[in-house]
Amino acid sequence: MPVDSKTELTQYVSDSRQGYEADLKTLVDLAGVSMDPERKAEILRTADCAVSLIKRMGGEAEIVQTNGNPVVIGGFVSDKSAPTVLVYNHLDVQPADADEWKSQPFSMSVDGDTYRGRGSTDDKGPALAVLYAAAYAHKNKIAVNVKFVWELEEEIGSPNFEEFLKQNKEKLACDSVVISDTIWVSRERPAIPYGLRGLQGVLLKLKTGNKDVHSGLTGGLARNPIAELCQLIDQCHDAKTGKVNIPGFYDGAREPSDEEASQFVKSGFSIDGFKKAHELISLRTDDAKDGSLRIWAKPTFEVHGISGGYQGPGVKTIVPYQAEAKISMRLVSDQDPEKVFQAFSKFVKEKAPDVIIEKEGSLKPFLGEFKGPFADAAVGAMKDAFGVEPAFTREGGSIGAVVSMKEVLGKPIVFLGLSLPEHGYHAVNENFDWQQASGGIKMFVAYFGRLAKIK
Amino acid sequence: MPVDSKTELTQYVSDSRQGYEADLKTLVDLAGVSMDPERKAEILRTADCAVSLIKRMGGEAEIVQTNGNPVVIGGFVSDKSAPTVLVYNHLDVQPADADEWKSQPFSMSVDGDTYRGRGSTDDKGPALAVLYAAAYAHKNKIAVNVKFVWELEEEIGSPNFEEFLKQNKEKLACDSVVISDTIWVSRERPAIPYGLRGLQGVLLKLKTGNKDVHSGLTGGLARNPIAELCQLIDQCHDAKTGKVNIPGFYDGAREPSDEEASQFVKSGFSIDGFKKAHELISLRTDDAKDGSLRIWAKPTFEVHGISGGYQGPGVKTIVPYQAEAKISMRLVSDQDPEKVFQAFSKFVKEKAPDVIIEKEGSLKPFLGEFKGPFADAAVGAMKDAFGVEPAFTREGGSIGAVVSMKEVLGKPIVFLGLSLPEHGYHAVNENFDWQQASGGIKMFVAYFGRLAKIK
Numbered sequence: 001m002p003v004d005s006k007t008e009l010t011q012y013v014s015d016s017r018q019g020y021e022a023d024l025k026t027l028v029d030l031a032g033v034s035m036d037p038e039r040k041a042e043i044l045r046t047a048d049c050a051v052s053l054i055k056r057m058g059g060e061a062e063i064v065q066t067n068g069n070p071v072v073i074g075g076f077v078s079d080k081s082a083p084t085v086l087v088y089n090h091l092d093v094q095p096a097d098a099d100e101w102k103s104q105p106f107s108m109s110v111d112g113d114t115y116r117g118r119g120s121t122d123d124k125g126p127a128l129a130v131l132y133a134a135a136y137a138h139k140n141k142i143a144v145n146v147k148f149v150w151e152l153e154e155e156i157g158s159p160n161f162e163e164f165l166k167q168n169k170e171k172l173a174c175d176s177v178v179i180s181d182t183i184w185v186s187r188e189r190p191a192i193p194y195g196l197r198g199l200q201g202v203l204l205k206l207k208t209g210n211k212d213v214h215s216g217l218t219g220g221l222a223r224n225p226i227a228e229l230c231q232l233i234d235q236c237h238d239a240k241t242g243k244v245n246i247p248g249f250y251d252g253a254r255e256p257s258d259e260e261a262s263q264f265v266k267s268g269f270s271i272d273g274f275k276k277a278h279e280l281i282s283l284r285t286d287d288a289k290d291g292s293l294r295i296w297a298k299p300t301f302e303v304h305g306i307s308g309g310y311q312g313p314g315v316k317t318i319v320p321y322q323a324e325a326k327i328s329m330r331l332v333s334d335q336d337p338e339k340v341f342q343a344f345s346k347f348v349k350e351k352a353p354d355v356i357i358e359k360e361g362s363l364k365p366f367l368g369e370f371k372g373p374f375a376d377a378a379v380g381a382m383k384d385a386f387g388v389e390p391a392f393t394r395e396g397g398s399i400g401a402v403v404s405m406k407e408v409l410g411k412p413i414v415f416l417g418l419s420l421p422e423h424g425y426h427a428v429n430e431n432f433d434w435q436q437a438s439g440g441i442k443m444f445v446a447y448f449g450r451l452a453k454i455k
Numbered sequence: 456m457p458v459d460s461k462t463e464l465t466q467y468v469s470d471s472r473q474g475y476e477a478d479l480k481t482l483v484d485l486a487g488v489s490m491d492p493e494r495k496a497e498i499l500r501t502a503d504c505a506v507s508l509i510k511r512m513g514g515e516a517e518i519v520q521t522n523g524n525p526v527v528i529g530g531f532v533s534d535k536s537a538p539t540v541l542v543y544n545h546l547d548v549q550p551a552d553a554d555e556w557k558s559q560p561f562s563m564s565v566d567g568d569t570y571r572g573r574g575s576t577d578d579k580g581p582a583l584a585v586l587y588a589a590a591y592a593h594k595n596k597i598a599v600n601v602k603f604v605w606e607l608e609e610e611i612g613s614p615n616f617e618e619f620l621k622q623n624k625e626k627l628a629c630d631s632v633v634i635s636d637t638i639w640v641s642r643e644r645p646a647i648p649y650g651l652r653g654l655q656g657v658l659l660k661l662k663t664g665n666k667d668v669h670s671g672l673t674g675g676l677a678r679n680p681i682a683e684l685c686q687l688i689d690q691c692h693d694a695k696t697g698k699v700n701i702p703g704f705y706d707g708a709r710e711p712s713d714e715e716a717s718q719f720v721k722s723g724f725s726i727d728g729f730k731k732a733h734e735l736i737s738l739r740t741d742d743a744k745d746g747s748l749r750i751w752a753k754p755t756f757e758v759h760g761i762s763g764g765y766q767g768p769g770v771k772t773i774v775p776y777q778a779e780a781k782i783s784m785r786l787v788s789d790q791d792p793e794k795v796f797q798a799f800s801k802f803v804k805e806k807a808p809d810v811i812i813e814k815e816g817s818l819k820p821f822l823g824e825f826k827g828p829f830a831d832a833a834v835g836a837m838k839d840a841f842g843v844e845p846a847f848t849r850e851g852g853s854i855g856a857v858v859s860m861k862e863v864l865g866k867p868i869v870f871l872g873l874s875l876p877e878h879g880y881h882a883v884n885e886n887f888d889w890q891q892a893s894g895g896i897k898m899f900v901a902y903f904g905r906l907a908k909i910k
Contacts, residue, residue, distance in 0.1 A: 217880055280677055281662065303775075307766045315657075
């Protein structure tokens with residue numbers, strides 16, 4: 001990029017700070033929790049707000065209805081002969097328990113360069129960076145068309161997104177796709193992930209009575225649904241090693257190549273850094289290679305919570321009458337969520353016939369390429385903006401929309417994320433910061449510039 | 456009892472109904488939850504209220520301080536040459552979650568003969584029946600002195616009661632003791648239990664981080680404290696059979712004699728009746744003998760709840776950073792709670808070295824006699840009042856005060872309870888009823904009359 005335009009871009013970014021922060025606050029303050037049916041109105045307000053934002057920046061935007069939450073689409077499309085890139089973000093967020101936060105999760109606070117609030121990094125902050133970059137590219141006549149797709153059901157596994165893509169294929173026509181909802185290895189080490197884990201969520205429910213009963217009066221004879229679910233969970237997997245004991249669970253799971261595994265280690269992933277970023281005291285392994293494989297390339301069996309019984313202080317000596325275990329399994333290519341669910345169901349039915357199994361969100365794993373012109377453009381844009389060569393890694397999380405976009409749109413997909421481990425995805429005190437936002441605007445401008453030159 | 460006094464007593468009971476109901480409401484409306492430190496003021500108000508009630512009925516009463524909650528003592532002591540009986544009840548109650556109740560747990564509702572509210576059957580209703588009976592006995596010059604001991608820490612395992620007994624031995628001097636805090640086999644079948652299970656409560660805590668983290672980002676590498684506690688719980692016992700796998704756990708546990716076991720079966724205990732009373736759908740056994748042994752004569756390992764992680768609707772894909780398992784073990788004679796705790800701690804330390812073990816309430820099991828003059832008087836009084844011969848059973852629950860009274864006072868102990876299985880001890884919609892209250896007043900009057908004749 002010539003010095004003039006670099007200076008100009010730097011000035012643009014600097015001038016944009018106040019507007020960016022105000023817009024981010026407007027978005028974060030809307031508690032669009034897709035998991036909570038009572039927040040539906042705030043989901044709809046988020047969509048309206050997003051359309052207004054894009055239009056105010058000079059773009060086109062509209063709300064597209066689906067069988068679930070709507071999707072916002074928009075963009076800056078001016079040059080029909082130029083290549084078109086479709087950038088995916090999402091604006092729905094995880095729930096947040098205000099009691100556990102330093103500040104109100106749904107009232108963004110600005111603390112120096114830090115923006116704290118639910119959705120700030122996942123994924124409202126990055127979405128806004130894309131918008132500010134696209135507006136700049138448009139104004140400066142970079143020969144690329146940018147389209148936005150802002151989903152509002154990502155946190156519940158994108159149940160209607162594939163159908164939305166099929167219904168709106170023409171509007172979404174593009175030459176390549178960017179997903180902007182991923183996390184770097186560390187602040188010093190940008191990352192371009194090329195794989196995602198899939199997911200199969202399940203609820204296990206067991207009801208053995210109609211009310212909690214006295215453990216003195218009934219204990220020994222009454223069944224204990226919490227204890228029985230504990231037993232079942234222990235039969236499913238070894239909690240210490242993470243090894244899953246369900247026959248057929250690992251079917252199709254590909255081991256990463258030696259080259260990939262060595263890239264993971266070279267990415268800068270470290271056990272200490274990981275512990276610090278996630279505030280974890282101890283891990284299942286202290287070996288960096290094993291650690292990176294565990295989060296990026298291996299499937300899991302995870303218990304998110306067991307509800308039922310007594311949750312208050314001390315010990316209340318009841319026998320619970322019902323219990324629910326909240327479980328999900330992360331999956332890697334080429335595990336098939338449906339087959340995993342079948343294997344799981346068969347195992348549960350054998351071990352605990354009267355446990356009710358409810359299927360929750362299901363996402364296929366994704367494994368892309370990490371070579372080619374789009375990957376090269378992404379590497380270049382990250383170096384331009386942040387001065388550092390990114391690592392090729394994978395993501396341990398799941399973005400259901402990615403598999404759908406691959407299948408429906410059939411275009412190359414590149415991941416350009418801005419979040420950092422310490423931003424606290426899905427955690428309390430989630431935050432984003434101006435360093436990543438401002439670098440992000442520059443990165444997307446650089447990426448659009450490089451796209452314009454791809455034949 | 457001569458016909459005259461029978462008629463007179465019937466009239467007294469009938470005349471007392473309005474006052475009894477008003478007094479029970481006054482007591483139930485005081486939410487003296489001993490487990491909840493924030494309810495301390497209501498515990499103290501309960502004590503004040505109890506003293507007023509006894510004095511209004513013509514007795515003497517005072518509040519005795521302890522290192523914990525106070526104890527109310529009182530009675531009708533007039534004839535120094537007559538035998539003295541000490542009757543134990545407690546006025547503290549279990550917590551109650553108003554959302555789950557048909558009516559407010561701490562505002563007693565009267566529905567025909569039924570009194571619904573927390574503490575109505577456990578143990579405020581029976582305490583008031585004793586008070587009304589003692590007032591009658593006093594007025595009618597039955598040659599017996601009745602002393603009341605109303606504890607306010609029973610539901611937290613009577614941590615200060617033994618010290619209270621030692622400090623107040625003279626005031627509590629008596630010839631025999633009645634415990635009035637137990638449950639019949641069914642409404643048609645009064646029961647005199649002669650054994651109680653002991654208890655050892657424990658909390659298991661595991662903390663592996665400082666906040667919940669994203670299971671995509673960290674799952675597989677982060678430890679899962681809920682899953683690890685599930686594993687540990689499964690190692691401790693078989694949830695399906697109830698068998699405990701902790702070495703040394705069963706040391707000292709006496710098998711009941713064939714005579715006792717056959718009494719249990721003859722008591723009228725039935726699997727169907729038990730299921731119905733406790734609203735249980737299925738049990739660990741459908742055999743009545745096995746069932747009665749399980750609740751009355753065998754120790755247990757019970758999980759009351761697992762806190763930590765996500766408890767809301769659906770699946771939130773976090774890895775929890777901490778978990779707490781709330782556990783208690785019911786014990787039978789001659790298991791020693793301290794030895795059981797040591798065996799448990801050793802086992803946990805071997806299997807899960809970084810799990811923190813916190814000792815909760817501890818109660819020794821109790822096994823008394825079911826023959827002799829006091830047992831005979833109890834049988835007679837129950838027949839007088841309810842027209843049915845009571846069964847000798849045991850209680851599966853624990854009353855810490857009993858072992859202390861046996862050890863400190865050294866007098867014969869008889870159990871005269873009034874609660875029914877369907878009254879819902881420790882459960883939602885706890886209730887008591889006029890049939891048991893009115894029969895109870897008659898029963899205690901009859902018992903006092905029979906005591907007066909024991910040489």
